[in-house]
Amino acid sequence: MPVPSQLFPTPPIGPAIKPSSQQPNPSLWLWSVDIYTALILSFFLHLTLTSTTLINYPTMVSSTEMVIVLFSLLTISLPLMMSDTASAGTFYKDFDITWGDGRGKIVDNGKLLTLSLDHTSGSGFESKKEFLFGKIDMELKLVPGNSAGTVTAYYLSSQGPTHDEIDFEFLGNLTGDPYTLHTNVFSQGKGNREQQFKLWFDPTKDFHRYSILWNQNNIIFYVDDTPIRDFRNNEAKGTPFPNSQPMKIYSSLWNADDWATRGGRVKTDWTKAPFTASYRNFKADVSTTPNSGWVNQALDSTGQERMRMMQKNYMIYNYCTDLKRFPQGLPQECSIA
Ligand SMILES: *[C@@H]1O[C@H](CO)[C@@H](O)[C@H](O)[C@H]1NC(C)=O
Numbered sequence: 001m002p003v004p005s006q007l008f009p010t011p012p013i014g015p016a017i018k019p020s021s022q023q024p025n026p027s028l029w030l031w032s033v034d035i036y037t038a039l040i041l042s043f044f045l046h047l048t049l050t051s052t053t054l055i056n057y058p059t060m061v062s063s064t065e066m067v068i069v070l071f072s073l074l075t076i077s078l079p080l081m082m083s084d085t086a087s088a089g090t091f092y093k094d095f096d097i098t099w100g101d102g103r104g105k106i107v108d109n110g111k112l113l114t115l116s117l118d119h120t121s122g123s124g125f126e127s128k129k130e131f132l133f134g135k136i137d138m139e140l141k142l143v144p145g146n147s148a149g150t151v152t153a154y155y156l157s158s159q160g161p162t163h164d165e166i167d168f169e170f171l172g173n174l175t176g177d178p179y180t181l182h183t184n185v186f187s188q189g190k191g192n193r194e195q196q197f198k199l200w201f202d203p204t205k206d207f208h209r210y211s212i213l214w215n216q217n218n219i220i221f222y223v224d225d226t227p228i229r230d231f232r233n234n235e236a237k238g239t240p241f242p243n244s245q246p247m248k249i250y251s252s253l254w255n256a257d258d259w260a261t262r263g264g265r266v267k268t269d270w271t272k273a274p275f276t277a278s279y280r281n282f283k284a285d286v287s288t289t290p291n292s293g294w295v296n297q298a299l300d301s302t303g304q305e306r307m308r309m310m311q312k313n314y315m316i317y318n319y320c321t322d323l324k325r326f327p328q329g330l331p332q333e334c335s336i337a
Pocket of ligand 1 (some may be wrong): 260
């Protein structure tokens with residue numbers, strides 16, 4: 001078992017480049033509003049011209065016709081613009097590609113985001129908004145085939161030396177060998193709370209939903225709505241809990257073949273590059289009305305039983321049982337059921 005604290009260097013924060021090719025869409029809506037205004041104006045202009053020209057200046061009919069042509073063109077283009085607008089999706093609205101010089105892309109009208117990695121660089125994105133609590137879902141499809149040495153990090157993090165962080169990290173593997181799902185929670189700048197899992201499906205064949213439920217009482221990690229980890233608020237017993245620093249959502253695809261796969265013994269096969277991971281169906285429920293389920297959500301006994309089963313069958317590392325690593329005693333939160 002490799003030393004988990006070395007397993008998790010902070011993902012590289014790339015330069016804040018926003019290639020111009022990646023910022024087209026938020027203006028689409030405004031654009032079609034403009035078109036719509038023009039349409040209404042031209043309609044009235046058309047009416048005015050028609051009535052005045054036909055009555056007073058029959059020779060100007062040709063310009064009236066021009067207006068009619070313009071009007072028809074706009075009428076035809078409007079539905080096209082509107083349909084584009086309606087689906088100018090969440091990724092344009094909610095995220096910025098922050099590094100990777102074009103290797104991160106928002107496609108399919110904003111419904112799909114892809115990150116890629118080659119020998120020169122990986123890529124990454126972050127949310128425009130910050131969150132303080134919420135239920136956050138994202139569907140990911142990981143790098144297929146030989147993904148050894150690649151790491152897809154998907155996490156929430158605040159800023160600064162005493163930052164909080166909630167991590168999902170996917171460590172690639174050789175074709176046919178299982179990915180490792182690595183999780184961690186940082187509070188007040190301190191992490192070292194790794195739990196790792198195998199997955200019970202091939203995460204590269206289809207999209208699967210990875211969710212974080214974060215409220216005052218706990219942070220629950222879900223995979224396809226199945227709870228795998230529950231980090232409770234044990235502030236009263238002296239373990240800081242992330243509850244005051246807003247976090248952004250980040251993701252990056254990068255190379256870490258010095259440690260990621262079998263502790264660094266399996267290197268990335270660059271002949272298979274570029275490596276690509278995909279994201280879709282982002283959803284952040286942050287509404288705090290009394291009936292927002294997530295605000296007071298905790299695992300009931302069925303949920304806890306389910307989580308224990310998943311941990312029994314799929315957990316491959318748990319800091320809370322690593323006595324070698326904590327000779328002075330396990331972290332305080334480990335002793336609380
Ligand atoms: C890769 O596969 C090997 C062999 O099954 C396994 O020991 C290892 O935990 C897997 N994951 C990583 C990230 O190395």
